[in-house]
Amino acid sequence: MSGPTTAAGGASPGQHSLAFRVMRLTRPSMHADEAVLRLHPNDLFVGEDLISDANPHVPSNLLDLASSDSSSAEGGEFDFRKRLFIDNPTDAMGLSGFLLLPQAFGAIYLGETFCSYISINNSSSYEARDVIIKAEIQSEKQRFLLLDTSKSPVESIRAGGRYDFVVEHDVKELGAHTLVCTALYNDGDSTERKYLPQFFKFVVANPISVRTKVRNFKDNTFLEACIENHTKSNLYMDQVEFEPAPQWTATRLEADEHASLKNSKIRDLLKQPVFIRANGGICNYLYLLRLHELGETKDDADTVLGKFQITWRTNLGEPGRLQTRNIHNNLPPKKDIDLQVVTAPSRVILEQPFSVHLRLINQTERTVGPFEVYIISGSSSDDRSVMLNGLQKLVLPLVEGSDSINFDLNMVATQVGVQRISGITVHAVQEKKLYDPLQDIEIFVDAE
């Protein structure tokens, strides 16, 4: 099973004495022998109810009393009873501990370690001398030298001999990669240096995707992460750690232990491992994040919450590691100017002026202003029931960064009943910026 091979011709004419054989060396697998059926001899030769309480006179070791010639006089025949008969029923589990070599090149994913056995064979009848071997991985952007015997060339690879090496490379880029193996050598009596290049191409894909959702609720920020497995193997989540940014602490929230495990005799042995099924399986994680210092606000819309470090494993602990990009808090963008109501009367008298006390807060660092405050009429052609009394535009001076200014609006109501003051708008003159109107204020207008 050497990898997908695209062998390129050598630079020199004539047959090559040497050839590369390559095998990807992921870790071996534990193998379950499911194909060979094993039975208890009683279950083959004896009726299922024969040896039972219903038939007390039948000896329970009935079959053992039979004689069978376990050795044969004829040469070449062997006793393969272990392929058929078991004494202990659990031996049918088929998992005797055999290790199986990787049977296919397989897919390669970002975060894994690419490991390969490279054997350079001399299948000719000539000796190959002064062999300079190089192995290199080329990705779209970079080259990684894995092996180079230039400084101490292999003196000789005899006819029928081989020179082996194992290379490893941590895969950190996506896309097309090529393992380039080259050998430079003399063979036979020739002084001509022969050049043998061989190329093995593979593509690196993304093993997992991490989707996150941030929810803010009072002082708590909840971070949900969903990890999806795009590989063809089940991935054991050895480590899924959220590393919060300095101003945050993170606590993982986990589900309660499964009811079936609570009373189990072997509870300590069987904590269900978290593994994500191949081809689209998912697993969800939930974290509670809190700011360290209570004084700090979450108002910074650009807050970095932190990132995930993920380590997964497959057969015999074959590891893969990735970390996510920074995950951001998704607060709505902070306004630079905030207009707030300080006090407003809940009850006013018809056609009698009243004041609404407001505050304008500059939430930026820089000085902003001057400002104009006025009421923007709504789209309906109704008469405004509550209007500014006097000048229809109030001018406010500059406000320094992180400072605020209090002011009053003098107003009068022209209709009785429950009315709304709406459309109070701030306009920053120099910046030529019109801010969103203040939310409606409800008042009750009484007749005299």
Added chain:
Amino acid sequence: MDPAVSPTDPSPQPDPLSSPLHTTSSQSPISFASPDDISPSLSSLLSLCHRGQWNLLLSSLPSSSPLSHPPHLHLLHSTLSALSLFKLRRYPDLSRLLSTLSPLDSPQYHFQSYPSIYPHLSGSFVPFSLRILHALLPHRLGDRPQTLDRLYDLLCLCRTHHWPHRESHVLSLLFAHHFSYKEYDVALSLIQEMLEKDPSDPVVLSRLGYLQLQIGDLNGANSSFQRVESVIKEAGLDTDASKGNLIGRNKALGFVVAKDYTSAVREYETCIERDSADVVAVNNKAVCLMYSRDLSDAVKGLETALERIPTVAVDETVVVNLCSMYELAFVNHAEVKKTLATWIQQVAPDDFDPSCTRI
């Protein structure tokens, strides 16, 4: 439980027992006090099974039992034929054979239906393995869900009849099946059931460790292997060769995980010294040698094992590993594998699967 019906078979041989109350006056009563009552040729049948001579067994069994054969013997012959066909991977033929049988729960397979032949016996004389073959067949013919349904039904049957060994057997078959399909969560719950019954079985505990290793749960595997060691030591069995080797092989796997192949090889060598027929140690040692860049010795290790301990080394897993090594070691690996395949054919039992050489 209905046997599979093969629609392509033009005229299946009917089961002679389907006619009611089949008795012969020449048949003397059977009590099963001695194994000869099972079959007059029991020793030779056992021999053929031991040697894996399924073709010979199939041809030596009568295709239709003479009237002098008691009913249980007829069914035994059908069972042995069925097993031979299964072992030889002749699944359509097995399907045809099973279709000639009546439903396995029918009274004609009960001792009490033939009081003159089996005067003091009651219950079913269906060999349990016939039920297993009937359950496993659909999967081999491409219908996995049917096999799973039948196996889980069989599990219920074992629980209803209070057959603890057969229940363990079916659980084990299910485990092997789900594991081979990489359904490790199911495999885990099955092994959990087995361990609830006996939390101190070191072999099953070791298998839990192997499952955890295959999943990638290294801490879990480590705990399981430590538990195995303490259970064996508490029972005072650590001087026993097979238990000592179990501990040794588990330790070696720990080294394999850590990529310390030298220590793993050393551990396996200790096992082989204790028991030269420990084929798992021999196989795994060869795998470790290969990971240590010593392909030549790895190949030699497996080739020697095939010659020295063929009754355990002629195994599809060992041969697959050796062929993988050949493909890496030799440019002309096709020739080398052919030589191996020819040798195996002369030595192996009839049920050895030659496709493992990937020729």
